[in-house]
Amino acid sequence: MFDTLQEKLQQTFDRLAGKGKLAEADVDTAMRDVRLALLEADVNYKVVKDFVARVRERSVGAEVMRSLSPAQQVVKIVNEELVALLGEVARLDLSGNSPHVMLLVGLQGSGKTTTAAKLALQLRRQGQRPLMVAADTRRPAAITQLEVLGKQLDIPVHSEGSQVAPPVICANGVQKARASAYTAVILDTGGRLSIDDELMRELEEICKRTNPQEVLLVLDAMTGQEAVRVAEDFHKRLKVTGLILTKLDGDARGGAALSIRAVTGIPIKFVGVGEKTDALEPFYPDRMASRILGMGDVLTLIEKAQENVDREESVKLQRKLQENKFDLDDFLKQLQQIKKMGSITHLMEMIPGFSQMAKEIPEEVTDSHLKRVEAIIRSMNMTERRDPNIMNASRKRRVAKGSGTTVPDVNELLTEFKQMQRMMKQMRTPRGMRNLMNMFKQ
Amino acid sequence: MFWRRNKEQKQEDDAKIEESLVKTKRGFFNRIAGLFTAGDITPAFWDELEELLIFADVGGNTSVDLVEKVREAAEKQGLKKTIEVEALFKQYLAALLKRNTRAFAEGPRMLTVILVVGVNGSGKTTSIGKLGKWYKDQGRKVALGAADTFRAAAIDQLKIWGERIDVPVFASQSGADPGAVVYDSIRACIAREIDTLIIDTAGRLHTKFNLMQEVTKLRSVAAKQVHRAPHETLLVLDATTGQNGLTQAKVFKEAVEITGLILTKLDGTSKGGIVFSISQELNLPIYFVGTGEDITDFAAFDPDVFVEGLFKRETQGV
Known part of the structure; x- marks a missing residue:
């Protein structure tokens, strides 16, 4: 999971160190890594081919920026x-x-019913009056599922049991919405294979009778190479207006999104990021790109770092991290560099593997916390920063007073710092990284 | 091969897998078969072979690996024509799937407990309905346990399957503790002398630590009631899944000791190529395939038939 493209590329380029320009041969080697990375992210083969060709062209001869x-x-x-x-x-x-x-x-199983409820909730939050229509008459209990979700959210559901034809249910639902002044109607249909002609015709019929403003294809982010074909088939028959990518709270890279966008041009409108009904988010291309590359938003980090971080300083820091000589003074320096880049929660989201964690921490907490941490460290002298173990009660009282905090606050920071040092030791192995992740999830 | 089944049943199974793969064959694997008739082996031939494997979701690394191996072997044997590579290639593919042919839920016991797990929307409940029917047709006394107490209407869905295949479904209400459902189901099975219990669980992404812990708990609840239960913990995998399928299987295997796979939705155009990686890296057998929405669209997985089916040439059209 942490075998990211960047690491792979780093290895490749380590062998070809010290070049100011990207030579053709180097780029070719690098493109192999890019290709495999994209394929492992389930980006469609043909899309990968075109893509790699384009990147190659741009890379050859490109000046390597000094930073x-x-x-x-x-x-x-x-x-x-x-x-x-x-x-x-x-x-x-x-x-x-x-x-x-x-x-x-x-x-089937892409998450339509769950998404219907999420979408309805989102529309209501935007001031709409949504009505959901249960038109999945084939899967056992699908109607009940939508009704239960409707009840949870207090959003009405139009259903006519499983014996009525879905196009009829949909048409009646829209009729009802019109009559009762609902402003949005969400039609939940049964899952179907895109090659099932009969069922695809049923959808065409629904389209004809309800004239939908949006035809949203719900696609599992874990879908493999088949995604393009599925999207093409649906698009050909229904004029799909948008894609909703579900189950992105897992660790699937979601290369399918890229493929579909590249081949059909269908825009991605939402991403589903959890089982709760509010776990539907707008789609951000930059985040998705980093995800496909399996590297969080390291890219944005690179860009921001380019602007703000002294490269030599960060190399020094990295060495210290590796040698496990990371002290509170380094921590402070790091904090200051981070602060130049934006909120800590946002930064956490950018780091591969930490994005999930970041969501669970309210923003105010971390950023005000950060300020306090900075004040505490600044109130310590250099000897204390280098070796926090010498902090005794008297020193702690002084630091607390100087930073406008309390002794428990100082203690908390010291404990956290110790934990952090331990974590960093662990982080150097993939196994340790996983344990770490588990620790946080508990 | 997987357990005792009579000849007709096997033939019927094989026919089903083949039938479901017809669409697959029409897709890219058919192009692979076409490749083998083409004439001399050229570098482009190997590239194309690799491409086609990737298209089947076999995965970049595995595909490159596989082609590399076959290429070496072909060169060693001095093969010149692409058609000669076909048998070799099949051999390699089948070998990947054949590394593990442990019999399914083998051995006589009072009560066989099968726990079915998987990510959301992979087809657990449907597979359980079909597996229940499958077992019932073998003369077993089957019951289903509804331990998916999380998803709205999941219990109702399982109950409908129970009615369809006419077996009892043990359930509590929505939101109940799944562990309690497992316990109650097992007690009820023992009391009613039922010999096969298939337990449905909530869909969970393998990245959710707490939910994976929950399965561990379900397993230990079962183990305390019946010796060595659950006797099988099956991962249900959607054949449309791409490379994430491997991660899924890996994490599920590590966390909850899955013993095998059910590959679902093989009636689509998807090829389920990810099972090659799973088999190679994790040594997990694929026990069953789901081939449609009907109760009977279910068959025992047979590696030879699976691979053979992928390569079978169409006699008419397409």
Whole structure:
């Protein structure tokens, strides 16, 4: 999981160290890594091919920026191309007369019913009056599932049992919405294979009778090479207006999103990031790009670092980390560099593997916490910063007074710092990293 | 091969796998078969072979690896024509899947407990319905346990399956402790002399530590009631899954000791190529395949048939 593209590229370039320009041969070796990384992220084979060709062209002869290593330079180009390909942040089309009809379609088990509820909740938060329509008559208890979700959210569900034909249910649902002044209708349909002609015809019928403003394809982020074909099939018959990528709270890279966008041009409108009904987020191309590369937002980090961080300083820091000589003074320096880059929560999100954790921490907490930490360290003298173990009661009282905090606050920081040192030791092995992650999830 | 089944049943199974793979064959694997008729071996041939494996979700690294191995072997044997590579290639693919042919839930016991796990939407409940029917047809007394107490209406869904295949479903209410459901189901099975219990669990992403812990708990609840239970812990894997399938299987194996796989939705155009990586890296057998929405769209997995089916040439059209 942490075998990221950047690490691979780093290894490649380590062998070819000390070049100011990216030579053709180096780039070719690097492109092999890029190709495999994208394939392992389930990006469609053909898309990968075109993509790699484009990146290669841009990379050959490119000046390596002084603040970046060649590996970072290539990653930067890859990332820029990925973001470009993933397109803009797309929004739901809520223009024109209400009710706005949204049709959810997709394969079995992609998460349509859950997404229907999430979408309804989101629309209500935007001031709409949503109505959900239960038109999955084939899967056992699918209607009940939507009804239960409706009840939980207090959003009405139109259902007519499983004996009525889905197009009829949908048409009636829209009729009802019109009559009762609902402003948005969400049609939940049964999962189907895109090659199932009969069931695809059923969707065409639903489209004809309800004239949906949005036809949203719900796709599991774990989908492999097949994604493009599925999207193409649905798009051909239904004019899909947007993609919703689900189960992104897992660790699937979601290369399918890129493939679909590249091949069909369908914009990605939302991503599902959890089982709770509010776990539906807008889609951000830059985040997705980094995810596909398996590296959190390291890219943005690189960019920000370029602007703010003294490279030599960070090399020194890294060496200290590796040698386990990281002290409170280094920590302070790091904090200051981080502060230049933005909020800590946001930064955590950028680090591979930490994004999940970051979500669980409220922003105010971490940032005010950070300020306090800084004040405490600043109130310590250099000897104390280098060896926090010498902090006795008297020193702690002095530091607390100087920083406007309390002795328990100082203690907390010291304990945290010790934990951090231990963590850093662990982080140097993949196994340790995983244990660490588990620790946080507990 | 997997357990005792009579000849007709095996033939029927094989036919089902083949049938479901017809669509697959029409896709990229069919192109692979086409490749083998083409003539002399060229570097482009190997590239194309690799491409096609990748298209089947076999995965970049595994595909490169596989082609490399076959290429070496072919060169060693002095093969010149692509058609000669076909048998060799099949051999390699089948060998990957054949490394583990442990019999499914083998051995006589009072009560066989099967725990079914998987990520959300992989097809657990449907597979359980089908597996229940499968067992019932073998003359077993089957019951289902509804330990997915989380997802809305999951219990209802399982109950409908129970009605369809006419077996009892032991359930509590939504939101109940799944461990308690497992306990109660086992007690009920013992009391009613039921010999096979299949337990449905909530879908969980392998990245959710707490939810994975929950399965560990379910396992230990079962183990305390029945010797060595659960006798099988099956991971249900959607055949459309890409490379994440390997991570899924890996984490599930480490965390909850899955013993085998059910590969679902093989009736789509997806190839389920990820099972090669799973088999190679994790040594997990694939026990069953789901091939459609019908109760009977279910068959025992047979590596030879699976691979053979992938390569079988279409006689008419496409």
